[in-house]
Amino acid sequence: MTATSSATPGWLLDAEVGLCPCGCIGRRRKGSYVTKTLNRAANVMHQAIFAEDTAAQPGLLQRLDPRVKVVTLFGLLVAVSLVRNVSMLLVAYFATLLLARASRLSVVFFVKRVWLFVPIFTGIVVLPATLNLITNGDIVVPLGTWFGHEVGLTSQGLTSAALIVTRVATSISLVVLLTLTTSWTRLLAALRSLFVPRMFILVLGMAYRYLFHLLSSVVDMYTARRARTVSDEGSVGSGRRFVAASAGALFGRTHALAEEVHMAMVSRGYTGDARALSAFRVQLLDIAWVIGVAAAAVLLIGIDRGF
């Protein structure tokens, strides 16, 4: 994709033409459940590999101590959720774009990743709230009458919708910044040295590791199904039986794997306790970053509340 200098070749990160649900070649048709599941699986792999690639680049956020990064971005999320003016939220949003640039992420990709999915969906959801039927207030765009009542967009409704869309976009941008600039192992290590119980981290780390192992099982099952399909996917009932059976079979594998992993852990001396190597050191850049973020958050809320 956009990460041309990454360790993973670009063609491997491209979505396969044959897997595209909208049918890049030929006429447009709805993807079957098999295709959709395969696409989602491919998407999960793609995102994980891509995040590891971008996290390895020498950018501003990549250089920060992950603990500092987790705490400060969490603080920024809280600050953004406290802001009540659309203009201040826009300022915060453009700041995330600058951070993305400073972290050597492609801004186009970053904007697409944030705006293609959730905020547009959010926009559709909050659209009815702009009507005076939902949000009472001063009508600024009259749309006529309905059963004798005046219907129109209210200024309160429009402000509220704009607030939500910008806030959702800014919040997602912040989380995407964190995940694209921090490798999973460093993120886990950061969480471990913060406040999350060690056992939870252990579960989380293993879950993430074996997620991909089980994902390849799913991909195998569905690819096999696809390979055996000649024309369409058959009836809805048979499709449902296949999904249930594959989910059931997957659980069987999951359990067998859990037993094997446990035996492997015990044979290597596992007694129920976990030890961690934590070699983070807070540097000058981290301190500067913390001060900068704190000042930005205070300014953001301060201007927002009119101090």
Add this chain to the structure above:
Amino acid sequence: MHIPDGYLSPETCATFGAAMVPAWYTAGHRVRKIVKTRYVPLLALGSAYCFLVMMFNVPVPNGTTAHAVGGVLVAVLLGPWAAVIAVSTALLIQALFFGDGGVLAYAANCFNLALVMPVVGYAVYRLLARNVALTSPRRAFAAGVGGYIGLNAAAFCTAVEFGVQPDLFKDANGVPLYAPFHLSQTLPTMLAAHLLVAGVVEALLTVGVVAYLQRANLPVLRINHPDVEDDDGVVTQPRPAWRWAWIGMATMVILTPVGVLASGTAFGEDPPASAGFWHHALLEGYDFTGGKHPNVGYLTSALVGTLIIAATLLAGFKAVQLVRRNRQEAVRV
């Protein structure tokens, strides 16, 4: 149903965070006690499984697909406490890595999908699948009903969380600061979508997986059902049939005050006019205050009556127990 950041106020998120910490602690403690050192790999793999189940597209008529949550399925397979942790972990991976669900709203999402859904669904499942063999179709059906009710309970909680936002958090001009829809709008929308479509998909997947495991991989079902017989329908520890009688009676006792609401007299309870031989009841007409405080008289009568019946039953039980014990000892001798 994953709530993104920005829909809920930080106050709401903090409240759910405070609510989830004891739930996670209890769940971790319970699971650790049951499966000892095995719990880390079991929960980790369970979480990965949970993540993948949410990825499965289930075909529904009209050529479209929907996806299930699988919270109740994991609760049936691994137990409700393991499900709390497994679903929470899957939600965290989704929130951090795939932007599905917010980070601030993580605890609220966990409350809906990782606590309410598995616990409510599992309770329904246990109620319907009591005393049923492991391979019985009723068990699969119970799991499906659990999935349906569990998902709808979660949708109900989500709708309430959204619906209280505009009333609690708005600025001086009446602009809603977070989710703008009121309860009267969120509840019908969320519940209609989940009662009609998403709940059915959840139920179908849950039934399908349990039925498949009953046919193909029974040992896996035994993880969470160690005491249940495979096929003859007898549970190793039969529960006393008296339980239902007790529950029924307790319900009636609790409902006693409802009688105060009724007006008039009970039909057909008047003594025949000629029956003049007994006029000296202790609480005649369920009243001893001479009609001055009829409610006090009624409730006191109810209390006295309940106590007398309970004492009689208890005495009867004790007598039966005594006789039975004596007979067993006689047999042993």
